[in-house]
Amino acid sequence: MKEQSIIEVGESRPGWEALETYAREGIRRLLQHMLEEEVEEALGRRRYARREGVDAPVGYRNGWGKPRGLSLMSGTITLRRPRVRGLEARFESRLLPLFKRRTEEVGRLLPELYLHGLAHGDFDLALRGLLGTAAPLSAASIARLKASWQTEYETWKRRRLDDLEPVYIWADGIYVKAGLEKDKAAMLVLIAALRDGRKVVLAVESGYRESTESWATLLRDLKARGMRAPRLVIADGHLGIWGAVATVFPEAEEQRCWNHRIVNVLDTLPQTRQSEGRALLTKIPYAETREEAERQRDAFQAWATQKGVPAAGRRLAEDWERLVTFYAFPKEHWKHLRTTNVVESPFAAVRLRTGAAKRFKKVENATAVIWKTLLVAEQRFRRLNAPELLPEVAEGVAYVNGERAKRGNEKAAA
Numbered sequence: 001m002k003e004q005s006i007i008e009v010g011e012s013r014p015g016w017e018a019l020e021t022y023a024r025e026g027i028r029r030l031l032q033h034m035l036e037e038e039v040e041e042a043l044g045r046r047r048y049a050r051r052e053g054v055d056a057p058v059g060y061r062n063g064w065g066k067p068r069g070l071s072l073m074s075g076t077i078t079l080r081r082p083r084v085r086g087l088e089a090r091f092e093s094r095l096l097p098l099f100k101r102r103t104e105e106v107g108r109l110l111p112e113l114y115l116h117g118l119a120h121g122d123f124d125l126a127l128r129g130l131l132g133t134a135a136p137l138s139a140a141s142i143a144r145l146k147a148s149w150q151t152e153y154e155t156w157k158r159r160r161l162d163d164l165e166p167v168y169i170w171a172d173g174i175y176v177k178a179g180l181e182k183d184k185a186a187m188l189v190l191i192a193a194l195r196d197g198r199k200v201v202l203a204v205e206s207g208y209r210e211s212t213e214s215w216a217t218l219l220r221d222l223k224a225r226g227m228r229a230p231r232l233v234i235a236d237g238h239l240g241i242w243g244a245v246a247t248v249f250p251e252a253e254e255q256r257c258w259n260h261r262i263v264n265v266l267d268t269l270p271q272t273r274q275s276e277g278r279a280l281l282t283k284i285p286y287a288e289t290r291e292e293a294e295r296q297r298d299a300f301q302a303w304a305t306q307k308g309v310p311a312a313g314r315r316l317a318e319d320w321e322r323l324v325t326f327y328a329f330p331k332e333h334w335k336h337l338r339t340t341n342v343v344e345s346p347f348a349a350v351r352l353r354t355g356a357a358k359r360f361k362k363v364e365n366a367t368a369v370i371w372k373t374l375l376v377a378e379q380r381f382r383r384l385n386a387p388e389l390l391p392e393v394a395e396g397v398a399y400v401n402g403e404r405a406k407r408g409n410e411k412a413a414a
Contacts, residue, residue: 028077031070034095039082070096072103150368157205162226166192167394168336168384169202169252171235172343173210174370186210187370188218191342192230195394197387199342201378202227204371215244223248231393232329234340236260237319256322257340258285268312269304277304277312284316285338289401290327329393331402332386346377 064080081096173186188210190202203222207214223229229249235241236257245252262281269277280300287293297320301313326337336342384390398405 024072024075024077027072028079031077031095032079035079035082035093038093038095039084042084042087068096070100070103146369149372153204153368153371156371157203158225160226161222164192164200164202164227165195165394166202166227166230167195167232167390168193168333169230169233170340170342171215171233171241172340172347173207173238174347186214187367188214189343189347189370189374190218190222191346191381193336193342193384193390195390197383197390199378199381199384201371201374204367204374206367210238210240212240212243212247215241216247219244219248231396232325232337234337234342236340237264242322253325253328254322255325255337256319257338258323259339259341259344261316261323265312265315268315269309273307273309281316285323290324291401293324293327327401328399329402330386330389330399330404332389333384333393334402336384346374346381 063083065083067078067080069076070079079096081093170191171189173188175186186207188203188205188207190204191199192202193199203218205214205218207218229251232253232255233241233245233249234255234257235245237260242254245254262278265281266274266277277300280296280303284293284296284300287296297316300316301310304310304313304316326334329337392404
């Protein structure tokens with residue numbers, strides 16, 4: 001196409017107030033011209049030109065289709081598709097396929113709006129504010145989107161995982177109250193850190209109250225689809241996940257979330273002691289060595305006994321080995337391994353959506369929406385610090401207090 005046809009979109013230059021309209025009109029003229037060129041290419045001749053040669057395509061123009069709105073990120077424009085008759089194969093426009101009413105970018109915008117809390121009743125108003133009053137969209141688009149998400153989710157949960165190499169896996173659950181269900185359903189979520197440093201959503205599945213069998217069923221399914229055992233699983237203190245990991249991936253190390261443990265310990269303290277207790281507790285997981293963490297644990301237990309709440313000290317010491325597993329991994333990764341924040345952070349968007357939707361009529365609907373929300377969040381996941389260390393972690397290189405173990409010191413690292 002000649003440069004002139006792109007530039008000459010109006011006879012006069014626009015003012016600031018009309019800039020958007022001017023830009024959209026330029027895009028409309030450009031795309032309409034490109035549609036005409038597609039027909040010329042298919043017919044082998046320009047408009048009004050005669051057919052030349054016996055081998056030339058036998059088709060002919062047949063006017064235009066009805067005006068049709070196309071929503072772009074810059075607004076909505078109106079185009080008319082040229083109609084072609086008489087070709088041996090049906091003419092299909094590559095630029096504007098049949099039944100397409102919005103670009104891929106606008107299509108991605110719709111789930112973003114919905115999943116970030118926009119209710120059905122506000123959907124049409126918001127879209128028309130963004131895309132123009134002529135946008136061929138409505139709240140009914142969400143119903144179709146949700147149906148497509150369910151289909152996509154069913155395909156996604158059956159995908160093969162042979163090529164995935166998870167090094168760390170974070171596990172957590174979210175409870176969603178479904179209107180037709182007697183009890184809340186637990187959404188079991190796994191996020192993995194791969195050898196190249198990327199974090200990806202690994203699994204989203206409904207389960208019953210995070211039971212051992214629910215977690216084990218999920219992990220067995222991942223293993224059956226080709227997933228390799230991770231080096232470390234990070235989760236909260238729920239016994240269900242630990243029983244499942246021990247059964248399905250017994251070679252994986254286990255790390256309990258420090259955020260959950262600190263909350264558990266604070267719950268045993270009276271309100272008047274919680275501020276002082278929190279200051280002592282939050283220092284422990286940031287100790288430079290495991291030995292220093294244990295000294296600080298002992299100091300907290302002595303403080304708790306002195307204040308008349310020895311139960312707080314006992315709660316801190318429960319399952320201690322799982323709380324300090326991260327010291328056997330690279331120091332550069334500790335900030336990622338101490339807690340389940342990797343899962344908790346994207347759950348904020350999940351809770352916003354489930355809060356806006358109030359109740360889901362079926363657990364399956366909640367699962368598909370939560371899965372789609374997490375995939376949207378996945379696009380903004382940060383890579384792990386020092387990703388170059390992940391391959392050697394995956395290969396089982398030993399670490400002591402965050403440092404690579406020296407030869408002859410492997411026993412201490414075990």
